[in-house]
């Protein structure tokens with residue numbers, strides 16, 4: 001899930017008051033780092049409570065509605081659930097953690113889980129660089145804790161930090177509760193984690209207190225730095241976000257909120273590697289764990305075969321000279337490979353796989369090579385065709401449920417007359433068609449949240465223009 005789920009819906013004023021109070025409190029702590037951490041945790045707990053309270057229930061998959069409760073998965077294996085889950089495997093020589101949750105919930109997760117599994121935290125394994133999995137780490141980490149990440153973690157964390165302003169704006173459209181600007185509070189800031197052990201394609205195995213740990217390199221799903229944890233004696237697989245939040249689901253080969261291209265073949269290799277383990281318990285870092293060898297194998301195989309199917313269809317279509325849009329329309333999962341598209345959509349994966357192999361020049365028109373998009377002639381086109389004619393065409397397409405054809409006409413009109421009320425009303429109708437299709441058919445959470453944002457923004461604009 002997003003790396004910027006931070007500080008939902010808090011007004012700038014209350015945030016400023018909180019930061020001011022914190023700075024005073026922290027200044028009073030001097031060098032005592034344990035007191036400092038307690039004050040920080042208290043503050044984060046407060047912010048977290050305000051934040052999650054103001055998020056609508058069905059936004060972003062509804063993770064924030066999951067109660068923060070401890071689950072005993074197996075002997076010596078505990079989890080505390082939440083927006084993202086945090087896990088502890090206890091051994092006679094100390095505890096090993098897998099993922100640390102989001103900072104906003106760290107205080108409550110620590111309060112619930114720590115008393116159940118006393119002892120030092122010897123290792124923290126971070127499944128990947130997304131904020132909901134790593135920002136709790138600063139509150140769990142102890143003086144001698146080893147931090148284990150994938151070798152690519154540093155690079156993923158670097159670009160997500162460097163592009164923070166850009167990504168923040170994009171994330172706000174799919175996570176509408178986010179504040180206008182990134183939050184400037186030190187302990188909630190993203191990034192800065194330096195691993196002490198890194199894992200590459202050779203994996204990383206260690207043993208502690210008689211428990212065997214295998215940290216597996218599993219790139220390709222939610223980025224190049226995914227790792228899973230395998231406990232061979234207990235046959236438990238901790239999958240982080242490698243399989244996404246719903247099991248089984250069609251993967252997010254592409255994420256709408258932006259992020260580097262995800263490599264399809266890498267992901268297929270990862271799925272083969274996970275199938276071969278024959279896990280008996282599967283523990284993703286979002287939502288409930290899954291028990292049962294047959295169900296886990298069947299789910300993993302389905303994800304692999306569906307991803308493989310879409311990948312191969314794209315390759316075939318490219319070789320047959322079809323356009324990317326044609327393939328986005330044509331390629332569908334056959335019934336026996338049907339999977340939910342709540343998180344990743346098949347048509348977006350088609351486009352992403354295409355561009356992974358061929359990048360952005362599709363040979364459709366030389367205009368693609370120059371910074372002169374077709375919208376540069378929209379205003380002139382609107383003058384030539386006449387605004388009313390174009391709006392009538394848009395209405396016909398809306399009546400026929402052809403949302404994107406209607407939207408093209410409306411965008412031509414708005415290029416000439418940005419405040420045209422009929423065109424803006426048309427946009428609201430188009431977004432509603434897409435929203436309802438998303439609710440009824442695709443169920444894709446990003447699509448729903450994006451449309452709700454666009455509907456909200458356009459309605460605000462209409463109100464400003466005096467249209468009630």
Ligand SMILES: [Zn+2]
Nearest residue numbers: 001130132241
């Ligand atoms: Zn996540």
